Every structure is written in structure tokens, then in C-alpha cells.
Amino acid sequence: MKQKNHTVIELIVNNHPGVMSHITGLFSRRGYNLEGILCGAIGQGATSVMFLLVRKNEQYQQVLLQLNKLNDVIELKEREDYDHTVFNRIGDLF
């Protein structure tokens, strides 16, 4: 996978069974591209961190704004500094 023009959005979200649907559903119903997703519980397990690999196209600002509106999103950071290759290494699992 080429990683040019990609960036990573880091989300801190409430950790419950429906939160993943809220995030991925937003991408599918608004026609945004989601290239990769990594997620895991943090701390005592009440919250999770999510890394979303997305393309930086004309929709990108809208993606950020819509994600920010979700009630389960506690914090949103743009991670320009993130090492995208972590998503490539997921391939090692298959």
C-alpha cells in the first residue's frame, strides 16, 4: 500500500461495544475513505485509542469535524508525525 498523502487521526474514545460502529459507520455513510484502523483499550479500560489511516484529500477537514461531533470521541489529534508503516506490518499477521 502506498502511503503518500496519507495521515493518521488518533482518537481517544469511550470503550464500549458500539463505539467502533459509530466510527466506521460515519466513514461509510458519508462516503469517506478509511484505509486502515488500529484500536485497543487503554488505562483501566474505560477508554480506547484508535488510529485511523486516512487519505488527505478534500474531504479531510470534514472528516475531522464530523468525528469531533461524535459523542463518544473524547479527544482527536492529527498525527502527521506517525509512522504509517505500522499499518503495513499488520500484513504480517495474515
Next chain:
Amino acid sequence: MKYSGAEIIVHLLEKKGIDTIAGIPGSANLPLYRALHDSKIKHVLARHEQGAGFIAQGMARSTGKAAVCFATSGPGATNLLTAIADAKLDSVPVVAFTGQVATSLIGTDAFQEIDTYGLTIPITKHNFLVRSAAELLDVIPEAFRIAETGRPGPVVIDVPKDVQQQVCEFGQWPGFHEPTKPQVIEKQLIDKIAQAIHYAVKPVIMFGAGIIESGSCQLLRLLAEKNNIPLTSTMRGLGAISPEHPLYVGMIGMHGTKYANRITEEADLILALGLRFDDRATGKVSEFCRNAQIIHVDIDKAEINKIKPAFMSVNADLHDFLSLLIPSVDKKERREWLDECYETKDALPYVVAPLNGDVFHPLRIIDEVAASIPADSIITTDVGQHQMWVAMKYPITSPRTFLTSGGLGTMGFGVPTAIGAALANPGKKVVAFSGDGSFMMNMQELATIADEKPNMAILLFNNGTLGLVRQQQELFFDKKYIGSKFKSTPDFAGIAKCFGLKSIDLEKVSDPLGALHEALQLNEPVFINVPVNADENVFPMVPPGAANKVMID
């Protein structure tokens, strides 16, 4: 204290000030109804959950406060979906409680089990699947906060039956959060906007429902008057300003006034207040106001730059924004621009009912209704030609008195929404304008009307067709009519009578306008059938996908 989940829900709803709940009981929400039985909250039994959802919407839209509906699991929840989706598109604060199968049965395809949580993610502002009675103490205040804060919207709370029955011990009742006030607005930005208005030669204020939601109708008028800026409204903004106001140029968009579309097109500055540039308002977006700079003010940050790039934008409550802007804006006469607007208005006169023609012409009937009932009456519509005629012609003079399905365009909206509006506003007259196509989508609620006897009239524009579909087939689909004409039409006045309501068929009386006037003076429910010529089209109109300047008539 020890209370069951169901008792916690009902107690907190009482505490929130909810006095009426529309709903239908079923297996999975019976514990909730058991608790409701002992409450002073009035229950309105709808005949279909969609009706219950729209009754809640009628209460919420007419008061601005969150309203509540109940449904059971499975089909009860799926029946609610359309009303919830409608509330999402028009930003209406509805809190819906759905019963769910017991926690131990979730995921087993149990009887009347459906994934309500999954189904309602895309159509709510937020939703909850409650996993313990104790959670309700947080979830319910939070649900109302979400529904009523910022841009309002619907919230679904799915409560498994065992959670309703589970007894929970706790120290004290939670409080309800006051809706939080949002962002501070920088003075510098206000000054820049005031300056842009000052230097604009042809400014136009375009406003939407946000003006009404934020309680800013007076401020809107003050701003327009101080700087002499013409105003145009989206359909959902109707009622924010009197249609008689000299600066008001009418509704914009597909069935707006020709002059509103023309004047907006001429503008060099659009002050867009509390709206989201819906395609029915803008026409072809790329052609919309190409020569204008847009200043967009909305409480939802994600609406800014979503459709039209803004030259300047403010993400704020409009009341806060306008309170700051008005003192900063200078007084201006704008003689030239206003003269140009008045000339445009005179050159493009607005639709009127034919003087000597059809007594049942919808525009004529609308005029007659407006003349027969108090100015502050609440008008609801269904969706279709009649909705456009009412939006065009009915003089909506005050906020929250025009309830219509704008975003989702839901046929079946008008009658149950009118019930809710009448229940929440006992001193007011409510009139539901409907068409025969729309009416049949929720006509079971005539039974609810017979139960509750709200002070409302249903005016059925009966043309035996899906009129707006027929019109589009005539104009844009080679007059190849399919599926738009009903092969048979029932005797609607007879049906209403069988439900136990007063009814009248204007086709069968010697003095139809006199009979109409008389029926509208009743302080009880009345159904009025109006025979409408099926060939009648709603004009002017922007063809779907065309620019607003391409209006046909």
C-alpha cells in the same frame, strides 16, 4: 434509595418536566409502562410507533423542548425509525425509549429482537444501549443534554427488559445539566464582519431554522433594519420574520419566490445564518451565488465549508453572535440596492390564486384558512404539492408555528405532528394541511385524535394522485405517468366520520368556503376534504439539479 430501572426512567422524566409521552406498549417495555401507570405523566396511545415519534416531534418542534416517545423492541423500534431519521435531518430534540429483549437474550435472534442500537447509529445525534439500571442515572440526563445542546437532535435509549426490572440502590437522584453555552466569539472577527457588511453593495441575509432554534428572531429583524439588508428564508426558517416585513423577499430555493432567487443571485455578500445550504434551497450548488462572498454562522462547525466555502465563518450560537454584531454594524440606507430589489419584486410578481377560477384552487383555500383562524395558529404539513403551496402562500408570522418535514421530506408527517403540537399548545388552533398520498401513510392516527380530541383541523387536498410525482413526470419524464395516479380513492370524509370525528366534504356542500370557515371555528377535531384539480402544478419551480436562476412557471 431502591428503585427499578423502569422507575428510575419515569422518575427522571418527571424531574425533567416531561408531562406527555406518546407511545405503544409491547412485551419488551411493559415494565416501563408499569412504572408509567403510577406517574402523573400523561400517556398518549398512538396507533403506530411512527405516529408516536411524530407526536413527540410535534411537541418538540412547537415548544423547542425535548419530547419523549416509547416503543417496544423489534417492530416497535423499526416502526419508529422514520420519525427518528426525520428528527435528525431537521435537528429536532426527541428522546426515544425503546424496549429491548433481556440482556441474556441479546444476540440470539430472540422474539422481537432487533439491533436497535445498530439501526439508530446513522439517524440519531447519539444513542445508548443501557446495560444496567445504575447506568440510567447517567444516561438519561446525558441524553437530554445531547438532545437539547448545540444543534439539537434525536437520542435513542435502548433498554433491555431485565434492566427495566433490575433494582438499583443509590444515594441521590442526578440533576439535569443546563444546556451548555458554546464558544466565545472574538471581537476582532465581529469587527471584520461588520466591515464586510459596510463595504458590501448588495448584501442579502439568508436565514434558516437556526434563527428560530436560538431564539434570535427579534435580533434578526434588528440587524436587517439597522443596515437595511434584504432577507430571504429557507423553508425551515419560515416564521422567523413576518412575511409582511418590507425587507423580506420571501423563501429561497426550488419553490421559493422568483425574486428571492434573483435577488440572492445578484448579491455580493450573503450573510448565511443558521442554515446548511441544503440543495433544495441552493439549487445547483456550483452555480449558487457565484459572485457573492459568504459569511456563514452556524452552531454546528461541521456545516461550515461543507457545501459552500465560506469567506468568513463563525461557529457560535446565533443569539450570542447577533447580540455582538448589531452594535458593531453601522446604520445604512442602501437606497440603490433596495430600489433594485423592489424593482425585481415588482417585475416578478408572486403566485396568486386565480381570481375568478376554481374555488378549490389550493392557493385560494390556503388564503381562506389563513383568514379564518388566529395568526398565531400552528400549521403542519405533509410532503408534496400541498406542502409547497402552504410554504409559498400561508402567512407564517411567528416562530415555531410552521411545522414541516424539510430535510427528510417524510410523507405521513403532518397529522401526528399536529396532534403533538395541539397537545403541547392547548390554547392554540392547529391545522394540518395534507394530501391524499401523504395522509394515507399515517391515517391510523385518526383514532388517536378521536381519543385525545385535540383542537385541530385536518385539511386534505385531495387530487387522487401523488401530485408532486405526477408534476415531475409531466415536466421532466415525457408525460409518461406511472405509479402517480391512484386507481381508486376512498371517501376520506366518510373514513374520518367512521373514526368518530366531525368531517366535511367541501365537494358536497352548497357553500364550500362558508362551510370551511365554519368548520375551522370548531374547538374540536374536524376533518375537511378539499377536492383539488389533479392537473394543478406548483409553480414557480427550479428543475431538480438546475441553478436557482432557471425558474420555470
